[in-house]
Amino acid sequence: MRSNQIPPCASRTLLKRRDFLKLAGAAALVFPRLGESVAPAVPALDKPAVPAGPARPNILFIMVDEMKWNVMSCAGHALVKTPHLDRLAREGTRFATAYTVAPICTPSRYSFFTGRYAHVHGAIDNNTPPREPQVLLPAILHQQGYQTALSGKLHFIPENLAYHFDYFWSFAGEGPHRLPTWPEDVEKKHGAGAGRKLTVQPFPADPLGRGLGRLAYPKEDAQTFWITDRAVDFLGQRDKTRPFFLFVSYLDPHSPSHLCEPYWTMFDAGKMPLPSSFKQDPNQPLQSAGTHHVNDPGIVKAMTAAYLAKVTMVDDNIGRLLGHMRDQGLADNTLIVFTADHGNMLGDLNRWFKGVMYEGSARIPLLMKVPAASPQAAQFNRGAVVNEIVENIDVMPTLCELAGVPLPKQGIQGRSLTALVAGQEPGWKNRAFAERNSRMIRTRQYKLIHEPRGAGSYELYDLINDPLEMHNLIDDPARAAVVKDLAAQLEAWQKDLPPVPVIAGVAPEPAPGKASPAKKELKKEQRAKQRRGAVPADGGSTAPKGIP
Ligand SMILES: [Ca+2]
Numbered sequence: 001m002r003s004n005q006i007p008p009c010a011s012r013t014l015l016k017r018r019d020f021l022k023l024a025g026a027a028a029l030v031f032p033r034l035g036e037s038v039a040p041a042v043p044a045l046d047k048p049a050v051p052a053g054p055a056r057p058n059i060l061f062i063m064v065d066e067m068k069w070n071v072m073s074c075a076g077h078a079l080v081k082t083p084h085l086d087r088l089a090r091e092g093t094r095f096a097t098a099y100t101v102a103p104i105c106t107p108s109r110y111s112f113f114t115g116r117y118a119h120v121h122g123a124i125d126n127n128t129p130p131r132e133p134q135v136l137l138p139a140i141l142h143q144q145g146y147q148t149a150l151s152g153k154l155h156f157i158p159e160n161l162a163y164h165f166d167y168f169w170s171f172a173g174e175g176p177h178r179l180p181t182w183p184e185d186v187e188k189k190h191g192a193g194a195g196r197k198l199t200v201q202p203f204p205a206d207p208l209g210r211g212l213g214r215l216a217y218p219k220e221d222a223q224t225f226w227i228t229d230r231a232v233d234f235l236g237q238r239d240k241t242r243p244f245f246l247f248v249s250y251l252d253p254h255s256p257s258h259l260c261e262p263y264w265t266m267f268d269a270g271k272m273p274l275p276s277s278f279k280q281d282p283n284q285p286l287q288s289a290g291t292h293h294v295n296d297p298g299i300v301k302a303m304t305a306a307y308l309a310k311v312t313m314v315d316d317n318i319g320r321l322l323g324h325m326r327d328q329g330l331a332d333n334t335l336i337v338f339t340a341d342h343g344n345m346l347g348d349l350n351r352w353f354k355g356v357m358y359e360g361s362a363r364i365p366l367l368m369k370v371p372a373a374s375p376q377a378a379q380f381n382r383g384a385v386v387n388e389i390v391e392n393i394d395v396m397p398t399l400c401e402l403a404g405v406p407l408p409k410q411g412i413q414g415r416s417l418t419a420l421v422a423g424q425e426p427g428w429k430n431r432a433f434a435e436r437n438s439r440m441i442r443t444r445q446y447k448l449i450h451e452p453r454g455a456g457s458y459e460l461y462d463l464i465n466d467p468l469e470m471h472n473l474i475d476d477p478a479r480a481a482v483v484k485d486l487a488a489q490l491e492a493w494q495k496d497l498p499p500v501p502v503i504a505g506v507a508p509e510p511a512p513g514k515a516s517p518a519k520k521e522l523k524k525e526q527r528a529k530q531r532r533g534a535v536p537a538d539g540g541s542t543a544p545k546g547i548p
Contacts, residue, residue, distance in 0.1 A: 056145065056243040056403055057371045058334040060325070063112075063247070064314055065105065065153060065254035066354060067340035069098065069363040071311050079267070080308045084319035085367065088338055090383045092369025093421055099432035099442060100392045103342035103354045103361045105155045107436070108392060112341070113137040115396040115407075115414035118435055120497055125436075129157040133508030135411075135501050137396050138164040141245045143506045144405050147238055150175070151230040152249035156509075163509060167237075169230035171223055171251055182226045190217045196258060202302060208288045208352055209299045211256035212306055219260040219313070224252045228317040232324050243403075248321065253310035253344070255353070257303055263313050267305035274300055275347045277468045292353050300347040307346060335374070335402055337395060338367040349469065357440035357449045358469050362432075364392065368417070370402055379422040388420060389442060391432045411501030433493050441486050441493070448486035458483065 203209025
């Protein structure tokens, strides 16, 4: 019964009455405990509460993982070629100064889907669930009549719920496990452990370089191709009487930097330039002590070559997907978003990966195109570049507005981008906040970073005159007033804790407490996967240990 043609998840969702939770302020929609068998459904999740109106646009939301904001030719990158993303930018809008409010997987993804900051929804790290149930974008759209599908990575906690996706094709082991996963499919074809088995591994002794290598199987069996194929499967199987919300969520270009041919040899590591802010320290060992700092120019170059090839592979697959949609006549009546959950430092300031407040980590690519018949098409679909600062929490209210779905004023912290794109938002916030261990506020000119741990410290950068963040101005007396003002804004932002929005008919998703049976089940599940070497606790990236 495991084929890509089986009925969608929701129609097979069976729940026990005793497992139902009463959720205050919302319709009593409920969920089974993890690992329990389930009985006949009370609420049929695939039956929309509200019939779809003809005006609802299809939505294709493409997310990549760990993609630096400017690694696209349309953003001026000198080496990588991304013709399909460039076309989307040319036919839509590119937001050139977009930030994630939390530069790490789970917090960022909850912020994308709730329109709320990470300290507000509470999923502040990869293994931390929201502190209370949250209203999520797929649930809102589902209630409005959308058929919902996910191919790829979600990284919500707990990981084996459907989160109102009718179809859930998992890149690893997430989801309700009713459809095949990529590890199962690749192992069926190429044997146990094939997914990550390397034939070449240039830096096996370095914790950072260990994630670099060549895969043995054909590119068509690579995870990114598989995710695209399942998205195409959905488009072929969907209920054509309803609009769809299709979330295509690639792990690439996230680590590990494992590549099939022709991508493995696509970029010459020897010809990769080093970032201007990378300085090899002769007083430090060449080999990395961990995975977030890098001192070896050879590893930076080799990892950069692999990264650019991964971005190329993602672009190739976006081309496959959008080409299919054009063939099916869907390209012009679908709202398309492309973005990333966060960036990657790629050697800037001798750092790799994300989690920090610097540009490489916190700034993200963001492209958007609306259906040709949309009233907003004249503004969105003219190849404009929006330079005002926007945040990833703005995407959810934008999609809801474009889909004609009203949102309550209370609880949604993002703002719709439609008036900004139309040039009718003179009072636009034009600033971004972000947080993980440290916090930042980015304004048109400045970025203030606050590290609250230990004795506490601040950094200040002038991004107009120092876009590479190489000169910390925190001790400049001439900027004291700027620092005081930005620090006060950071503090006020942290204290603002609006409640979960209440939307009639939309149930917040469950969030198990630390000692709940669901949490215990989740931990058991993760330990079992780690023992098998299939999926690490970070949600299935198989990244080297220590990478968040
Ligand atoms: Ca991520």
